[in-house]
Amino acid sequence: MKLIKLILLFSFFSIFCVADSLKIGVTPYTNALKIIKIYKPLTDFLTKELNTNVEVYTSSNYKKFYEDVESGDFDLIVTSPHFGALHIQNGFIPIYRYNTSLDLLIIVLKDSPYKKISDLKNTTIATPDYLAALNIGGVKTLLDNGLIEGKNFKLEDLGSHTSAIKSVLLKTTDASITTYSPLKQFSDKELLKKIRILESDFKMPHLFTLANPKLNKNKINQIKEKLKKFEKSSEGKIFFKKTGYKGYINISKEDIESLLTVSKDTKKYLGIK
Numbered sequence: 001m002k003l004i005k006l007i008l009l010f011s012f013f014s015i016f017c018v019a020d021s022l023k024i025g026v027t028p029y030t031n032a033l034k035i036i037k038i039y040k041p042l043t044d045f046l047t048k049e050l051n052t053n054v055e056v057y058t059s060s061n062y063k064k065f066y067e068d069v070e071s072g073d074f075d076l077i078v079t080s081p082h083f084g085a086l087h088i089q090n091g092f093i094p095i096y097r098y099n100t101s102l103d104l105l106i107i108v109l110k111d112s113p114y115k116k117i118s119d120l121k122n123t124t125i126a127t128p129d130y131l132a133a134l135n136i137g138g139v140k141t142l143l144d145n146g147l148i149e150g151k152n153f154k155l156e157d158l159g160s161h162t163s164a165i166k167s168v169l170l171k172t173t174d175a176s177i178t179t180y181s182p183l184k185q186f187s188d189k190e191l192l193k194k195i196r197i198l199e200s201d202f203k204m205p206h207l208f209t210l211a212n213p214k215l216n217k218n219k220i221n222q223i224k225e226k227l228k229k230f231e232k233s234s235e236g237k238i239f240f241k242k243t244g245y246k247g248y249i250n251i252s253k254e255d256i257e258s259l260l261t262v263s264k265d266t267k268k269y270l271g272i273k
Contacts, residue, residue, distance in 0.1 A: 021053040022046065022223075025074030027065055027083070027207065028058045029128065030162045030182060038185065038243060041235045049226045061159065062131035066270060076223065077210050080133040082266045084208030084251075085259040091213045095224050096248035097255065098206035104134050104141055105183075106198040107168055108175045117198050118145040121152045123174035126164035128182075130157050136265045137202040138177040162186070169194060181206070184244040204262070205255040206245065 024043065026035050039056055047054045057074065059065035066083050068074070070090065079087065081102065088094055106125070108114045114123075120142070127135040139149060147153045156173055158164045161182035167173040169191050175198075186192055209227070211220045230236040231247050240247050267273065 021055060022050065023073070023075045024054065024056045025065065025069060025077045025079070026056060026058050027077075027079045028061060028160065029080075029132070030160045030185070032058060034162060034185070034187075038239075041239045042230060045230045045233065045235060046223075046226060049229065050222070062129045063270060066131070072212060072214060075212050075215055077212075078207050079210065081205045081208050081255070082133045082136065082259055082262050084210055085256050085263065086266065087208075087210055088251075088256065093211040093213055093215075093220055094251040095209040095211055095220070096227060097208045097251045098245040099247040099249045100181075100206050100245060101203045102133055102179050102181075102206050104137050104200045104202040105178050105180065106138070106175050106200065107165065107178055107183075107195045108198060109168060109171070110194055110196045112174065112196070114175065114196075114198065116145075117141065117200060118147070120145075120147060120175055124154045124156055124172075126156050126158050126167045126173040126176040128157075128161040128164045128178065129159060130155075131266070131269050132161075132177075133204060133262070134177055134179055134202075136262045136269070137204065139265075141200045141202050165195075181244045185242070204258060205251070208251060209248070 024039075026039060035056070035058060043054045043056055046052065059068045062080070062083075065079070069077050069079065069083070069087055076095070077087070077092070081097070106117055106120070114120055125142070127138065129135060139155070142149070142153065149155050156167070158167055161178050164176040165178055165182060165186060168176045183192060211223065227248055231240065239245075
């Protein structure tokens with residue numbers, strides 16, 4: 001199974017005596033180079049702390065990522081919550097989730113006539129991916145505001161949050177579905193001054209970190225301990241500030257239950273029962 005390999009953080013192989021390797025799969029919410037930059041502090045830290053060859057991977061799109069996870073291609077995953085809930089049902093071990101929420105936002109240009117979501121009739125709205133967590137919630141929110149896909153608006157799948165945001169700035173779409181984290185991680189802050197945010201009431205837990213059940217319990221506990229150590233480290237504090245992820249908290253029963261409303265649509269888009 002072909003994966004997009006993002007980064008191999010072990011160029012200093014001769015310095016460390018490495019016992020094994022750890023493959024981390026990160027959901028393709030943005031482009032590969034961005035994920036390399038964002039997760040380098042974490043992978044550097046884990047490489048040293050675990051004395052392990054840490055590799056980061058993603059897949060070509062959300063559906064492929066879900067399939068690769070279910071095929072057991074990764075040891076640790078950082079995944080969308082709606083996928084995470086399904087993986088947990090299939091035996092994956094909850095580690096943490098980021099200590100913030102995925103709040104559904106729709107962005108438009110500041111000088112556009114759109115002041116509220118119901119104004120977006122007869123527009124083209126960008127989505128990072130039909131299977132992105134917030135797209136599923138976004139379609140429901142748009143419907144609640146009187147918008148029906150294919151009837152009074154067009155949804156355009158652009159493959160990542162970054163591409164979807166840029167499409168609004170480039171005026172190739174009228175609006176984009178997104179959330180706060182991709183905006184915080186967007187490289188050109190000056191360009192973001194040109195947008196206006198249309199907020200909604202829809203939200204869900206942020207990205208889940210899960211362990212492949214093939215890992216033994218001691219290894220999983222060790223990883224969990226090191227992730228918390230990373231959170232408290234100087235490089236970890238910078239990571240969580242820059243990304244807007246804030247830190248790690250346990251995945252609760254309430255988190256899983258809150259995702260039941262999107263599970264049906266998630267399975268439909270995945271083509272599974």
